[in-house]
Amino acid sequence: MPSIPPLSSFRGQGRASTPRPRIPVPTARAIVDCAVYVDGHRLPGRFTHDEALAEARSRGGFVWIGLHDPDETQMADIASTFDLHPLAVDDAVKSHQRPKLERYDDTLFLVLRTVSYVPHEMDGVSEIVETGDIMVFTGTDFVVTVRHGEHSGLAGVRRELEDRPEQLCHGPYAVLHVVADHVVDSYIEVATRVENDIDEMEEQVFTPRNHVTIESIYQLKREVVELRRAVNPLAAPLQFLAHKPDLPVPKEIRRYLRDVADHHTAVAERISDFDESLSELVSAALAKISLQQNTDMRKISAWVAIAAVPTMVAGIYGMNFEHMPELKWTYGYGMVLLFIVTVCAGLFVTFRRNDWL
Structure with missing residues (x-):
């Protein structure tokens, strides 16, 4: 009769000593849209990312694939198809990157911070500006956009660009310009709404017998600082794209990028003015309290x-x-x-x- 092993030999066997392996999620789950464009027009049909690249190269067009919050495995699959650099791929997986432009051989990697205005109460704790990320890989025959955040969708941008085939004829860099222009336009919209908040706060501060808490002004100032951190670093990449002649950016697209850079400079100056205005409001409110x-x-x-x-x-x-x-x-x-x-x-x-x- 076999002997029964002691109870101590079963201890610790109820719990796994190593974590369970993650179940890989198909790459298609992270793909929002994948399209092939030839002569400025989108080809009908549905493609995987591998099929889309092969079709684009056989027809002399380019691929635009959009991803939303891909994980490392999904991004590695995309990188193997489009031959993306591992350093850029690692940055694309992680959100809250600093705006920058990097070049890896014939591929440009542009990081943009997106911003969105959040309706709020002036209670000192509410969030006013929500941020996200858009990363753009641009090659000779492909564009890969990676999006982090729920407010920075590019479906509308894609539809508008598809209605302008003459601009799509310029290739992947036309997509790069439109995405950058869309992000800078969102900066202008958010800056306008924040400016309205500052004007309202200024009216409250200088209204006699009206009580204004310093926390509300600090709340606005904190969000303006976050807005400035998202907007200002993009100046150097846009200037580089618009004025660097050795980049593979068509001359016509470079002209459009100069216009985007000008708009970005204007909104960056407005945000700097917001910071100064809020500092003055803090001083005025403190004087009023005193x-x-x-x-x-x-x-x-x-x-x-x-x-x-x-x-x-x-x-x-x-x-x-x-x-x-x-x-x-x-x-x-x-x-x-x-x-x-x-x-x-x-x-x-x-x-x-x-x-x-």
């Missing part, structure tokens, strides 16, 4: 001075000395009360005339 505190202290001091009169008189006549004047006087009590009321009324009128009450 003035209100001084007013409150004057009122408190005035009432303390008025209350000191009856306190002083009551303290004097509350002493237990036998020989004190007016103690045996018939009208002493009434005259003391009349004296207290007269002095207090005189102090009240004096403080009121001097705007202390």
